[in-house]
Amino acid sequence: MDQADTIKTGGHSLQEERTRNVEIDGSWYEIPNYRPETLGLTKALELFEDSIPDIKEACQLNILHIMRDNPKIEPSGDETLDWVREGLREERIKSAVQHYQKTLKRIKSREDARRNPHRTSITDEMIEAAREYPISDMYDGHLRGGEDRRRFGICPFHAESTGSFCIHPDNRWSCFGACNEHGDSISYYQKINSVSFPEAVKAMQ
Numbered sequence: 001m002d003q004a005d006t007i008k009t010g011g012h013s014l015q016e017e018r019t020r021n022v023e024i025d026g027s028w029y030e031i032p033n034y035r036p037e038t039l040g041l042t043k044a045l046e047l048f049e050d051s052i053p054d055i056k057e058a059c060q061l062n063i064l065h066i067m068r069d070n071p072k073i074e075p076s077g078d079e080t081l082d083w084v085r086e087g088l089r090e091e092r093i094k095s096a097v098q099h100y101q102k103t104l105k106r107i108k109s110r111e112d113a114r115r116n117p118h119r120t121s122i123t124d125e126m127i128e129a130a131r132e133y134p135i136s137d138m139y140d141g142h143l144r145g146g147e148d149r150r151r152f153g154i155c156p157f158h159a160e161s162t163g164s165f166c167i168h169p170d171n172r173w174s175c176f177g178a179c180n181e182h183g184d185s186i187s188y189y190q191k192i193n194s195v196s197f198p199e200a201v202k203a204m205q
Contacts, residue, residue: 040132041106042125056107059100066096102128122201130204133185135167138192143167155179157191 045052070093073085109125136143136151144163145151155165155175164177174182183191189200 040129041103042129042132045103045106045110052107052110056104059104063097063100066093070096122198126201126205127186130186130189130201131184132171133189133204135171135173135185135188138185138188139167157181 045055048055070089073082073089075082076085106125106128109123109128112123139153140156141153143151143153149169151167152163153165153167154160154163155177157165157175158177158179160177162177165173165175167173172182172184173188181191186197186200186204189195189204190197193200193203195203
């Protein structure tokens with residue numbers, strides 16, 4: 001095996017995903033469409049439950065550092081230029097902090113649920129967990145394409161003979177056929193099972 005195709009981690013050799021091989025007891029085996037498991041935010045917070053206070057503090061500090069590193073721009077005298085520069089600054093900040101804000105929001109939702117364990121309404125955490133539920137796991141039929149790319153199949157929402165239904169890598173779906181609809185995993189569950197939004201979210205936990 002070419003050394004360039006191997007990553008050394010903790011004394012073990014892990015072949016890169018692009019080779020589609022894994023090492024078991026010192027031998028390499030090919031696995032079709034092999035893809036390392038990825039963790040959603042909900043699962044990650046469950047696994048690192050004891051470290052949530054540290055995760056929360058780290059997110060808050062990172063947001064503060066991002067704001068500090070992107071201070072307001074001094075006026076240049078050119079209003080158009082200043083408007084463009086400020087817009088770019090705000091976009092940089094928004095892009096950089098959104099993951100930390102999402103994590104803090106999920107942590108707050110978990111804390112609220114623990115403070116009020118008898119609450120019957122759905123929480124933000126439940127909604128986010130439902131949105132992470134793979135649409136492909138609910139799809140009843142054959143899908144073309146790899147898991148890391150767009151996948152296509154027959155649309156379950158209208159009669160057709162060609163596959164106009166698409167599941168996107170960000171776990172959203174769309175149909176470019178007769179129904180011309182789109183949505184996330186929750187809306188997919190709602191349409192398939194004819195249930196309300198709260199019913200879908202609760203069922204997808």
